Amino acid sequence: MTYKKIMTKLYCKLLGESIHKRLKELQILQNQIGFETPEGEFELLSETTVGQIIKGKRNLSFNASLAFQTSLNYPTPRKLFFPNKEFMLQLFQNLIITILTDPIFDNSLLKKILKQKLRNYSISSNEQVSDFTDYYQETLITSLLNFISEFPEEETSYQIAEKLTDWLSEFACLISQF
Structure with a gap:
């Protein structure tokens, strides 16, 4: 598995959970997600598509992202x-745990540096990772938001995950400076 595949799986799962939570908060059903077309018609996403996106099993295409952005009232x-901040902190925590546990990172300098920064980390101790990301949250969030613009060129969840894969090098630099 490549870094891109791991990042895509991690990001899409987290994004799906976030969307699902927001749908519940706004009391929106899966068959109520849609957007207005340039012709002035309202196009709904299928419940199957919405369900697969929520489970992190499907790319959030341009039309789907437009539908969710509209339906969930994101500007x-x-x-x-x-x-939100909680989403990004969870992303950082999941990323760190993945780097520490996934075999693809076994020979990486990033894993070695993270282990040094998180002395005595054990797989069962996610609290230490949470404390670490909470402590450095301002720097991590600023870095990520500087990397992803308000209106990114990337229009799908897979493209955003690829951009996050590119951001890993900056993430590694930040970790080494902490």
Whole structure:
């Protein structure tokens, strides 16, 4: 598996959970997600599509992202893809745990540096990772939001995940400086 595949799986799962939570908060059903077309018609996404996106099993295409952005009242695409601070902190925590546990990172300098920064990390101790991301949250969030514009060129969840894969090098630099 490649870094891109791992990031796509991690990001899409987290994004789906976030969308699902927002749907519940706004009391919107899966068959009520849609957007207005340039012709003035309202196009709904299928319940199957919405369900697969919520489970993190499907790409959030341009039309789907437009539908979710409209239906969930997000003012910009970035707000849909990175809805709040809690989402980003969870993304960082999941990313760190993945780097520490996934075999693809076994020979990486990033994993070695993270282990040094998180002395005595054990797989069962996610609290330490949470404390770490909470402590450095301002720097991590600023870095990520500087990397992803309000209206990103990337229009799908897979493209955002690829951009996050590119951001890993900046993430590694930040971790080494902490």
